[in-house]
């Protein structure tokens with residue numbers, strides 16, 4: 001079992017600051033720790049000795065090529081000890097639950113996907129979250145390593161402090177569901193909740209392209225009716241008054257367009273979300289348009305499934321005319337949305353995440369052409385459009401990072417609280 005420490009005095013304060021730094025930037029050298037925390041080499045050594053004894057961190061030789069040649073201590077890299085503990089992250093959209101078990105250094109150990117039924121109800125979603133969490137809690141790769149808790153990135157509007165999910169579109173019956181309390185009761189673990197867009201943005205900030213930029217925007221699109229834009233400035237995710245920053249999907253791009261579940265018309269989500277694009281493809285197939293997607297849809301239907309965005313991407317790369325037309329149209333609208341974001345926020349990089357990450361360079365170039373036409377030239381020239389390396393895993397990884405972040409950065413590593421204390 002890991003050893004935990006109390007939290008008083010300057011020593012404890014420095015210990016917390018060092019853990020925070022390691023959670024955000026592992027691995028780091030002793031010199032970096034000294035510089036960032038403004039500590040002497042002796043103070044760094046003292047602090048690290050304690051964390052090494054507690055088993056919270058490990059010290060390894062720097063890889064060849066990164067070794068310094070200066071005199072003094074053998075250069076080494078300090079990182080959180082992956083074997084200290086584990087955490088589980090779940091992301092739930094309106095079509096699936098994606099779960100991941102990570103070690104203390106945030107490396108994924110096991111991943112699970114669970115498709116939600118077509119007709120959603122609150123009990124079914126909670127049961128699916130519980131099933132995926134249990135399958136990871138009892139996975140053979142878990143071993144004896146302590147489990148810190150469960151993070152959940154939820155679709156819809158969320159109160160992360162109270163652990164309550166207010167809405168879950170398009171489910172009318174889902175109102176103010178205390179997801180954290182219900183799952184904590186069922187699973188006997190501390191549970192932390194956040195909006196799935198912010199969980200995915202956190203993953204990009206800690207483990208993705210966002211590590212290298214002071215300010216970045218992250219466009220997240222998962223299978224289903226989801227399209228949001230996370231924005232980070234100075235290491236902080238912008239949330240706004242109610243945690244609703246980033247509703248890019250509800251930017252109006254066709255004032256007389258289709259009705260959106262938000263009540264408005266012609267929202268970006270109705271023309272460029274993965275679901276909207278797939279629905280257009282299904283309509284065209286039903287209308288008898290000649291396309292290779294018709295056969296894919298039939299195969300999917302025989303397995304009780306329906307077309308997904310990656311089917312369109314595959315057909316696009318095979319130059320299927322319908323897929324090319326639909327993705328060109330989606331790229332145009334996504335480009336419009338991103339152009340608005342670039343004009344408003346001036347990010348250094350816009351990361352294309354979720355299912356968009358795997359759509360390929362040609363798709364990114366099509367988006368980029370529209371962005372170029374509708375942005376302030378200077379802002380455009382200084383902004384890079386990049387696919388995410390984390391792809392569709394970002395939401396679940398970020399939900400797991402949420403557990404480590406809340407415990408390491410805000411409460412300090414203490415014994416996991418009894419379940420009653422987190423209700």
Ligand SMILES: [Zn+2]
Nearest residue numbers: 250260262267
């Ligand atoms: Zn809308």
